[in-house]
Amino acid sequence: MTSALTLPRLPVPDLHQTLQKYFQSLDPLLLEDEARGGPKFAEARRVRETWAENFERGIGRVCQERLIALDKASPTNWLDDNFWLKKAYHEWRAPLIVNSNWWLAFHNDPTVPLDVILGRRRTIGAVEITDWQVRRAAWLVRRTLEWKARLERQHDQTGITRAGIWLQDTAAKMFNVSRLPQTGCDTLSTIPPCTDPGARKVLVMLHDWFYAVEVLDEHMQMLPPDEIERRLLAVVADADGRLKRGEKATAVGVLTTDDRDRWAKNLRYLLSLSPSNHDILNTINHSLFALSLEHYTYVLPSTTPSTAGSPLPAPNTVPELTAHLHNVRSGPTPRPGHNRWYDKAYTLVVETNTRAGALGEHSPCDALVPSIGAEYAVVEGIDEDAFPPLSDEEGMPCLKSVSGWERLEWLVDERVRRECAEAEERVRAIVEDSDDGFLCFTDYGTEWIKNEARLSPDAYIQMAMQLAWYRACGCFTATYETALTRLFKNGRTETIRTLTADSRAFVLAMVNPQSTPQTRQSLLRRAVQTHTNLTRHAATGRGIDRHLLGLRLLLDASAGERHDLFDDELFTRSQTWKLSTSGLSEGHQFRGTGFGAMYPDGIGINYMAAPHLIKFGIESKYSSQLTSTEGFITAITEALADMKSTCIIAISHL
Template identity: 30%
Template sequence: MAEAHQAVGFQFTVTPDGVDLHLSREVLKHIYISGVTSWRKRAIRFKNGILTGVYPASPSSWLVVVIAIMSTMYARIDPSMGMIDTISRTLPVSGYMTVQSHTVLSATLFATGLWLSLIAMARYILKALLSYHAWIFECHGRMSSCTKIWLRLVKMFSGRRPLLYSFQTSLPRLPVPSLENTINRYLESVRPLLDDKHYNQMEVLATDFKKEQAPKLQKHLILKSWWATNYVSDWWEEYIYLRGRTPIMVNSNFYTMDLLYVTPTHRQAARVGNVVHAMLQYRRKLERGELEPLRALGVVPMCSYQMERMFNTTRIPGIQTDLVQHLSDRKHLVVYHKGRFFKVWLYYGGRHLLPSELETQFQWILDDTSKPQPGEFKLAALTAGNRVPWAQARLKYFNQGVNKASLDAIETSAFFLTLDDEAHGYDPDKLKSLDQYAKSLLHGKCYDRWFDKSFTLVAYTNGKLGINAEHSWADAPIVGHMWEYVLATDCFHLGYTEEGHCKGDSNKGLPSPAKLQWDIPVECQEVIEHSYMVAKEIADDVDFHGCLFDEFGKGLIKKSRTSPDAFIQIALQLAQFRDQGDFCLTYESSMTRMFREGRTETVRSCTSESTAFVRAMEDKNRTQNAQRLDLFRKAADKHQNMYRLAMTGCGIDRHLFCLYIMSKYLSIDSPFLKKVLSEPWRLSTSQTPQQQLNMVDLNKFPRYVGAGGGFGPVADDGYGVSYIIVGEHLITFHISSKFSSPETDSYRFGQNIRKAMLDIRALFDQKEKNGIKM
């Protein structure tokens, strides 16, 4: 054990002459190195905190302002218009200061105040500039003169070399949309889904709500938007995620896959050694704020708030609600392998363990033949079952002794690692390999991932990897950002030897991983088994299909002057109609990170325009291809406009959600809001972003592409579809549904998506054949 290894360096004996103290020179050396590293880390964080605090200025600019003020004074010019004299008279006179020193101090204070005022003004101007969103609504490739001027101003006030959190105080607040716009857009969104009778009923409910309850709720919501940093995010995290009492496995957690075609090494321990080291490098940059902020157009900053809780974070179960526990830097992770839990130290002598040293640690665990302790094998199933039994068991059985110490080790770890005993990954020669890979990452065996951790890194015996992520603390693009960095660092910076091992020598004197100890009574083992059975029933019901669409990709879609996302969403509507015979309420997530602490908004992809196109495609006798293509253009334009509205804070669903929460706080009963919030999303979709960091040139390395990720079905009789546009020639779909639903079939839906994509492309092909430019 690591603790025992360190303890042998400190010994004492009591003698008649007193206490004889023996200190190991090696231990003292490591104590010294650890202390130096700790203070160096604090100094770097302090320095970066100052740089972020004064951004877009720099600390050196303070000196420039002070020198400028002093220079004007020596030239007998008073730029302060008497304020320096006022400050001088206000300051208490010290007998140790000369008149000249007193004046210099007053001038320095004035210069400092002027400098801070200029910083505040620059931030205010930048916030005002970032509140301008007309650029999003301009046609692709056509930029107005107004937007060009705006871009230059944003660049000018953005300063140089921003750190990760430099723009946080300059980001605008998420605005509360007007009631009129929200209700009108809502009615417009449900019109293609309702017959005249039901639509008229909904219209009456909406009108009554707008006249009676809505004005009071809106006033309180606007008041909250003035006070809170973001009027949506805290309630979204609490009520959508943390207050849910059903299992988070499948229902909430999501997964991210490894590289699709490339496996850098087939040695399990070596691959994990490199990847864990890359994660530690990313964490160090993240904690110091040294990562570059993500910026649209390379200029417009995105909020980085969600990234703060990526590491050292755990969802803690509660009886009524969970909480997200985020800690400062932690120096260990916990590894699960064949029913045993091990604590692995990530630092030695004040530095990160090298990849080769981490490989040695993980290989030691793989070679360990010890048996799980009673109740340990399926212990993690507690995090996969219902939240209340887990919260009760945690309070009763894990509140003291070895159980508390071991649970603390898991919950305070940097992240959780599973050394899986199976092989998974995409294999073109194996049927359903992508399906099995997805199911393994999403739920595994229901007891071999710690679903409460911010993320669980899963490593398979063939060297493939993946991540299972808890959803409450952040959204998928945040995890994707880290994952892109890790995979690129693993493959192109760290690398492997010819034998597939991590590069570099390993310190043989490292302490071995410490096996966590448990004393789990029979009653607790029964709770664990019950949670496992609940989770297993959910997992067995998940019908997954991974669909690699390689007929064409982003390149061809852009040639048709259509947004790739709009193209795919309309294809999904066509596939849904062919699969189910009707249309349904469709959820597509979009980000709102152009606003401070923004998370997501909903784009309601099923529109009157898209349904008109779908009906035209299915009407083989009456509609010509030219008419279909015209309807497709209208549907794509409508979708793009809705996506832009969602990104700029003018969406429908978050506003209605917050009005509903406010109605509960004010004890106001609203039939309209109840109806809106109870509507099922039978088709839930999301696009996985790629190339957020551009660390890999896909033109040079086309096979180094990720497979994206996915999530479980949202409705019992519906589909969950996640897709990633990979490079120019590939789109990967991750489709989920439930076996228990006789109406759905994930493989069938995948085939319908493929056919819909090809049918839409055929419209453009036909236009080209007729000699008409696209």
């Protein structure tokens, strides 16, 4: 019996209300321009009001009618069926690595011995993989499959919530799919039918070789964990033999780190070399997800071991966690992009000491969804009863009789090898410029913000980032926060414009030594309330940025249609998100997270707010004169401390 509950369509927002909200979002920029000697606020605002009034009476009304008609003709809604994937992701030509992919570092598995985590466990043969590494990889694969099956079973349950329906529909898009490079605009591979053999496989990468491992049987039922482990060990044994024979893989996966048009050109050439290359690409695209087995545990070049006899730094120290995040993001900085397929929607990455994480391609679904699946996979440690005892014997286990896996051997030539080498040089420049770090703020978390300060935690953290940016950079900037439109069928995201006149007033009060704690707290409350209202509007389909995008794209340029509203430099500046932010769950199972800055002189921040701590993944560019990850870490720490002090003093005087 299936649930009759369905999700509504994403609405087309009211044109007049969108324009009014748009005005308000410009206020902090106009006020700042005036404060720095630019046009008077009232005059500059009136110009924009006049443009908007003209737009609403004229071509804007026509575009709104077109948008409504487009929505009626669209299977799901006007945004997702027509614009979103292309404009948000697939038309972007920049390399995915750092710029678009997101990354997560998992907590260590509590069942893994400390000696393994410290790097003291022997590696197997020439392949330099550890048995515990393979075991954890098998367990994470199995747990991920369990989460997928659990979501699919909910289709047969009554009483499912709207949030559950949204999660089901959205999570289905992270499996059995890859992004495909095409000149000018990428696309997504088609989801294979369950009868397709590739739909039962996981893509495994080891020493830059590609393998396909069946993890579901012919009835689409999960294989037991020990059988998944056996098949992974068979892959390891095969790679070991290849290495001992002196073979070396061509790092075809590095091509996926390149500029999208260049990768599209190289892929066309690669496919022209042999029909077998077509088959390999289909297997990669149709596979459930990917697994990268690393033959190392990455250590930052400047790091020294913290304990005698251990080749690795102590767990959960800053150098150790930074190295882990860097490896999940891109692999070792001196040799980035190897052993990955960056087009794959979801990739598990497991190092020799069992450190694990996930890497994701953003376009099929937003990072929150695979992070929910990752949390399910990690929350339960390895069930040792599900596996045979590990052997202390040296050497490679004999697994020649194990079936259910296959090599994916690319046919390459000298041109492909040359392109791989050149792509590696280009990606190295990207990775070396990526200033990627993290902050684990432990002084307080959401519990104090809610119960003592009596404020919305997310809005409070957003105000802290506004204050930190201003102190670190000496200016204000348009700020993006992700809001999920999960109330709607196929809902993706909407923008919350964190920079408001109220957030600006709060920040200026915090940097004004003459301002009292009572004034600062009052302005903080107002800014938080404004942000909370914007969040509610965005989540309920009443945001402005997606609507403005749709209206602008429905102008008929061939007929000479344009408008001052969209030609205004302030329209562009209000959407230049130098500070790009997104919150995940409380993140109890994650050590860190991250995504890249949207602009060369910007900052990308992924944060996880728990009751007693807040984790920030922060990425900027070393080449930027405006930003510094280390400087921003200091600025956020100081902002959070100052805001708490302000609230405590103000409350004590009530």
